[in-house]
Amino acid sequence: MPINFPCPYCHSKLVIPDHKSNKMMDCPDCSSAFYVPAIAKIPQGTSRPFPIGLVVAILGLFLGCVFTGVMYYRYHHTKTPAVANTPKPTSAKYDRRSATDKQTDASIASLNESLQPSQDAYDDEILARRIKRLILFPFALAFYFTPSIIAWYRGHANLLALFCLNFFLGIILIGWILSLVWALMDTQRNKPVVHYHFHKTDETVQNGHD
Known part of the structure; x- marks a missing residue:
């Protein structure tokens, strides 16, 4: 040459x-x-061995997060809401219930009121959930873009294409795995x-x- x-x-x-x-x-x-x-x-660049241990660890962490999210969703969205048994207000002229029925309805209504949390406690619970989500959001975002971060750190030759794959198809498990495998491949410009x-x-x- x-x-x-x-x-x-x-x-x-x-x-x-x-x-x-x-x-x-x-x-x-x-x-x-x-x-x-x-x-x-x-x-x-020099040829690097394929980091199998790192891939297994990241996949295990990802599957653990998915399992935790599914269990959390099932636990909080399968509860049957408490049915309010408060009797409907009726006119005294047409109220023909017995005194026992009226007393029972009043007892049920008072019991429901005592079991329901106050509005302040409910607002505090919503605020705590929002704060928890805000804290977890950066970690979830960093985990979502792990393939792009690895590709950027390794100086990947097709960084833009890999980032697009991670950004648009990373929400799908197979898309995220493909992005990670592509990022760990030795495709540097030699x-x-x-x-x-x-x-x-x-x-x-x-x-x-x-």
């Missing part, structure tokens, strides 16, 4: 065959002799960085080249 190397004296851009690297040659423009260094290829070094030789010094 040819090497694009500038002459260190006249700065002409030369295309040097790779078999002449690490050798002396003369510049065709200024006839100066210079040393063509060997190419040192240093890859930007383009080599070529470093050139040239040295003055005794021959060029004798010829008066500085």
